[in-house]
Amino acid sequence: MNYLAHLHLGGAQPAQLLGSLYGDFVKGWLSGQWPADIEAAIRLHRQIDAYTDSHPLLAASRARFPQARRRYAGILLDLFFDHCLACHWQDYADEPLAHFSRRVYRVLLDEPQLPGHLALIAPRMAAQDWLGSYREFATLEQVLAGMQRRLSRPAGLDGALVELEQLYEPLLADFREFYPQLQEFAARQRQPA
DSSP, X not given: OOHHHHHHHSOXXXXXXXXXXXXXXXXXXXXXXXXXXXXXXXXXXXXHHHHHXXXXXXXXXXXXXXXXXXXXXXXXXXXXXXXXXXXXXGGTOSSOHHHHHXXXXXXHHHOSOOOHHHHHHHHHHHHTTHHHHTTXXXXXXXXXXHXXXXXXXXXXXXXXXXXXXXXXXXXXHHHHHHHHHHHHHHHHHHSOO
16 A cells, blocks of 8 residues: 555544554654653554555466566556545545545644654655545656665656556456455554454
């Protein structure tokens, strides 16, 4: 899952929202360098990633891509599933996406000590409404271009947007089947032991 899904699944409290994003920026062992509630949300982020990566429905989704693209299929699904979530937000959340996004941006911009690269991108994320922009398929092209700049083999994503367009309906069906299961998993993980 990408930013929007992690934020949606991680919990509504400010520390949960922060930890849901920190999961992409904080690596290694969690040993108290962050408040306990943020570390709990980082752990949940990692559990969501592990659950998603090992789920049979996602294996079937990755197999929809041509063999040459399979190495990048997980990245593409993360991005596409955020697009699906943004487009069909009302089916999975009570709060309108615009309100949710503003609340997330407020939490991010109010936090003085964001980790690493997140500190650099948070102002742009808010100013450009990254979360809401996932509704637009054209946004995926911009995100893919940004990903290509960070990859050691950027050509691996050449033509990926065309493949996503061609696979749109079956991948949307995969998302609709998988996401409720992921919501249930995340809700169970957030319950106190």
